[in-house]
Amino acid sequence: xxxxxxxxxVRDLFRKSLxxxxxxxxxxxxxxxxxxxxxxxxxxxxxxxxxxxYLGGIIIxxxxxxxxxxxxxxxxxxxxxxxxxxTLNKTDSIIxxxxxxxxxxxxxxxxxNIFHKNSIxxxxxxxxxxxxxxxxxxxxxxxxxxxxxxxxxxxxxKNDLFIEAIPDKKKLQSGYRPEEFLIESHDxxxxxxxxVHFNNKSTSYxxxxxxxxxxxxxxxxxxxxxxxxxxxxxxxxxxxxxGQKFASSSSLxxxxxxxxARFEIATENDVAxxxxxxxxxxSINAVQFRWDFGDGSASEVFEPGHRYxxxxxxxxxxxxYSEFGCSDSVTLFNALSxxxxxxxxxxxxxxxxxxxxxxxxxxxxxxxxxxxxxSYSGVSDYQLKIFSKLGxxxxxxxxxxxxxxxxxxxxxxxxxxxxxxxxxxxRNGEPFTKMGDVTLLKE
Amino acid sequence: MMSDRQIIELCARHDRKAQQILYDKYxxxxxxxCLRYATDKAEAEDILQDSFLKIFFNIKDYTGSGSFIxxxxxxxxxxxxxxxxxxxxxxxxxEIEEYVSVETGVTSxxxxxxxxxxxxxxxxxxxxxxxxxxxxxxVEGYKHxxxxxxxGIDTNTSKSQYSRAKSVIRDKLEKLGKLKSSYSEND
Numbered sequence: 001x002x003x004x005x006x007x008x009x010v011r012d013l014f015r016k017s018l019x020x021x022x023x024x025x026x027x028x029x030x031x032x033x034x035x036x037x038x039x040x041x042x043x044x045x046x047x048x049x050x051x052x053x054y055l056g057g058i059i060i061x062x063x064x065x066x067x068x069x070x071x072x073x074x075x076x077x078x079x080x081x082x083x084x085x086x087t088l089n090k091t092d093s094i095i096x097x098x099x100x101x102x103x104x105x106x107x108x109x110x111x112x113n114i115f116h117k118n119s120i121x122x123x124x125x126x127x128x129x130x131x132x133x134x135x136x137x138x139x140x141x142x143x144x145x146x147x148x149x150x151x152x153x154x155x156x157x158k159n160d161l162f163i164e165a166i167p168d169k170k171k172l173q174s175g176y177r178p179e180e181f182l183i184e185s186h187d188x189x190x191x192x193x194x195x196v197h198f199n200n201k202s203t204s205y206x207x208x209x210x211x212x213x214x215x216x217x218x219x220x221x222x223x224x225x226x227x228x229x230x231x232x233x234x235x236x237x238x239x240x241x242x243g244q245k246f247a248s249s250s251s252l253x254x255x256x257x258x259x260x261a262r263f264e265i266a267t268e269n270d271v272a273x274x275x276x277x278x279x280x281x282x283s284i285n286a287v288q289f290r291w292d293f294g295d296g297s298a299s300e301v302f303e304p305g306h307r308y309x310x311x312x313x314x315x316x317x318x319x320x321y322s323e324f325g326c327s328d329s330v331t332l333f334n335a336l337s338x339x340x341x342x343x344x345x346x347x348x349x350x351x352x353x354x355x356x357x358x359x360x361x362x363x364x365x366x367x368x369x370x371x372x373x374x375s376y377s378g379v380s381d382y383q384l385k386i387f388s389k390l391g392x393x394x395x396x397x398x399x400x401x402x403x404x405x406x407x408x409x410x411x412x413x414x415x416x417x418x419x420x421x422x423x424x425x426x427r428n429g430e431p432f433t434k435m436g437d438v439t440l441l442k443e
Numbered sequence: 444m445m446s447d448r449q450i451i452e453l454c455a456r457h458d459r460k461a462q463q464i465l466y467d468k469y470x471x472x473x474x475x476x477c478l479r480y481a482t483d484k485a486e487a488e489d490i491l492q493d494s495f496l497k498i499f500f501n502i503k504d505y506t507g508s509g510s511f512i513x514x515x516x517x518x519x520x521x522x523x524x525x526x527x528x529x530x531x532x533x534x535x536x537x538e539i540e541e542y543v544s545v546e547t548g549v550t551s552x553x554x555x556x557x558x559x560x561x562x563x564x565x566x567x568x569x570x571x572x573x574x575x576x577x578x579x580x581x582v583e584g585y586k587h588x589x590x591x592x593x594x595g596i597d598t599n600t601s602k603s604q605y606s607r608a609k610s611v612i613r614d615k616l617e618k619l620g621k622l623k624s625s626y627s628e629n630d
Contacts (some may be wrong), residue, residue: 026488232475
């Protein structure tokens with residue numbers, strides 16, 4: 001029953017936290033993706049999308065094909081003729097003499113022009129009537145029932161993005177729009193690191209260049225830039241057409257410094273329950289603070305003191321706010337734990353054969369390891385029990401200064417393995433229980 | 444802002460701007476999905492790119508009946524599965540020894556206690572097979588039978604992998620030392 005409750009909660013935990021979680025992808029992911037899209041798009045020939053690139057491609061292939069074709073035939077002709085003299089010059093000298101080197105060169109452009117024209121004219125013929133039809137039939141018919149074309153047109157005038165999104169052909173048909181040009185940036189004022197998304201709103205240009213004022217630049221149309229150092233940055237956008245700068249604009253980005261939340265626990269007292277712990281605040285650039293002690297209480301004091309009533313895993317969190325409202329936070333996990341609390345036992349000892357010692361020991365007196373006892377730090381309550389292999393208790397101590405001397409009721413125990421179990425409470429309130437075995441050795 | 448409908452309409456015509464807008468709008472959500480199925484962010488971003496390629500070139504198949512976000516998520520999940528199958532042969536098959544259940548007396552985890560970063564990390568560290576089954580069952584809400592078909596495994600394998608994944612996750616969460624229960628209650 002208990003297990004079942006737990007299962008549901010693990011599942012719910014992940015579903016609630018992660019089902020709609022958002023992760024910001026790296027900026028390069030988008031550019032690589034768009035490049036892949038462009039490549040895939042290009043490889044996939046679609047008659048509805050014939051544009052200047054395809055036209056150019058067709059012309060270029062036409063020209064190269066014709067050049068190859070001609071030079072191929074010329075070469076083969078030349079070869080024939082040059083090979084002929086070896087065999088034929090004796091019998092037929094007229095042909096040999098009349099091979100003109102210049103003539104085919106003159107012919108070449110003429111022929112390629114013919115090919116050229118042919119390819120264009122045939123392309124145009126096939127393109128013109130079908131182009132508009134196929135475009136509408138293929139793309140629109142499917143979704144016409146969803147969005148009527150009229151609606152699209154009406155939103156054209158309203159939405160700049162939409163106008164930029166019209167295919168090139170349509171722009172050419174309707175003529176260029178007058179230049180509208182400005183920088184649009186989202187969140188141009190904020191805390192470092194500040195991510196700003198810039199939009200280039202100019203509609204027709206060859207290339208653009210953004211200069212971000214912190215040494216960085218970009219040629220993307222709508223770049224995203226992260227300003228990681230505080231300051232005021234003047235962002236410039238230059239737009240080029242036909243290789244010449246024809247417009248530029250600038251915009252101001254203000255980045256406020258990010259505060260740094262830092263603190264530590266003052267160590268003059270034990271870090272433990274029922275002591276008042278003091279927190280030292282080392283935050284930078286901050287004017288306001290909020291502490292969360294993890295046990296449900298909070299404070300807004302610069303350096304608060306706090307007392308935990310019982311032991312537990314408390315995560316102390318400090319949020320520091322700057323005068324501009326920027327914030328930073330730091331969390332100290334498990335504030336009550338500390339490496340200064342430990343207890344360890346050896347795995348063997350050699351009892352004194354002269355008789356029971358009573359188990360008193362100190363690190364100096366027990367250099368021969370005659371008493372089984374722990375090394376420890378920060379232990380408040382202590383209980384040690386020793387059992388034989390059969391599970392019979394043969395020794396018990398509630399004083400950490402008394403260990404086991406290897407005797408049971410005045411008799412030296414047999415050499416061999418014994419089981420120990422210890423229960424302690426550390427000074428921070430943390431209970432601790434451990435079992436292990438120890439080998440009693442004979443001198 | 445364009446509505447989803449307009450974006451879809453334009454994307455179906457392979458409009459580059461609309462594709463970018465679609466990416467800007469949903470890439471973060473979908474990366475959140477992909478990261479659950481990947482071992483790290485770089486792998487998740489690879490899956491994200493493949494997902495968007497699929498989305499851009501198949502958007503005309505979106506009928507408009509179901510929710511668009513649901514459709515996008517489904518593609519991301521399917522791409523993650525394809526990715527898993529593709530990479531299966533490059534991965535060593537790690538079999539974790541039978542998990543020994545530890546009685547802790549903990550009945551539930553508090554909802555806001557773990558940050559999503561921590562939960563992602565726990566998922567990323569899981570063996571790949573466990574991660575697939577756990578995500579599909581716990582977060583996506585598929586039935587074991589459907590998962591078995593998707594991953595090409597047995598229904599019982601799906602069930603047992605899910606329960607082992609859950610045990611490992613619970614163990615990891617406890618090891619993080621971030622349980623709200625205190626030792627003193629236990630004693």
